[in-house]
Amino acid sequence: MVRLLAFAGSTRADSYNQRLLDIAAAHARGAGAEVTAIRLKDFDLPLFDEDLEARGFPPKADELRSLLIAHDGFLIASPEYNGGVSGVLKNAIDWASRPRAGEALPALAAFRGKVAGLMAATITPYGGLRGILQLRAILGTIQTVAATQNVLVPFADKAFEGAELRDPMAKQMLPTLVDRVIQMAGALGPKS
Numbered sequence: 001m002v003r004l005l006a007f008a009g010s011t012r013a014d015s016y017n018q019r020l021l022d023i024a025a026a027h028a029r030g031a032g033a034e035v036t037a038i039r040l041k042d043f044d045l046p047l048f049d050e051d052l053e054a055r056g057f058p059p060k061a062d063e064l065r066s067l068l069i070a071h072d073g074f075l076i077a078s079p080e081y082n083g084g085v086s087g088v089l090k091n092a093i094d095w096a097s098r099p100r101a102g103e104a105l106p107a108l109a110a111f112r113g114k115v116a117g118l119m120a121a122t123i124t125p126y127g128g129l130r131g132i133l134q135l136r137a138i139l140g141t142i143q144t145v146a147a148t149q150n151v152l153v154p155f156a157d158k159a160f161e162g163a164e165l166r167d168p169m170a171k172q173m174l175p176t177l178v179d180r181v182i183q184m185a186g187a188l189g190p191k192s
């Protein structure tokens with residue numbers, strides 16, 4: 001069974017991206033994947049700092065890294081902030097990309113050969129595409145392949161009714177993206 005780790009790039013209590021992610025996770029479970037849903041807020045990661053890292057890898061960063069290693073792919077929904085990737089998400093990626101004792105620097109155990117499905121919800125008309133394109137490039141650098149499809153939710157403050165997605169385009173794209181991530185992760189094979 002394909003194992004997916006689901007996390008959002010927003011830690012806001014009423015995050016639209018968290019809502020979008022929950023819908024994607026539910027679809028993935030229905031399609032037969034095993035999904036672990038986490039919240040980056042629970043990891044309370046310090047800002048990445050090589051001096052801090054040299055003094056000892058924070059246990060929560062290690063926990064996040066181990067979770068990424070234990071999954072075949074990721075479902076990520078994130079807002080864009082000022083046209084770019086959310087700082088919370090980039091910080092988490094930076095910590096998880098670091099090697100542990102005895103590993104070669106580019107080992108990238110948490111990311112190499114993994115598949116990602118990228119989604120974004122924003123309250124503006126832009127739908128977060130700029131952030132997604134940056135995220136795609138970052139993940140490519142650390143050898144995670146992002147599925148070609150994106151799910152974009154513009155006007156997110158009007159696109160949900162409770163936990164339900166109303167935006168017709170996003171509603172159509174979400175199952176297509178999630179099914180593709182499961183298919184690709186299955187084709188690439190289990191990572192641990």
Ligand SMILES: Cc1cc2nc3c(=O)[nH]c(=O)nc-3n(C[C@H](O)[C@H](O)[C@H](O)COP(=O)(O)O)c2cc1C
Nearest residue numbers: 010012015016017079080081082083122123124126
């Ligand atoms: C610092 C900051 C920068 C933002 N920059 C953008 C932006 O570049 N593009 C955009 O579409 N929305 C931007 N927004 C608005 C977000 O779309 C909105 O806050 C959204 O609800 C955040 O996602 P969340 O609901 O998952 O927390 C920004 C919000 C903040 C707080």
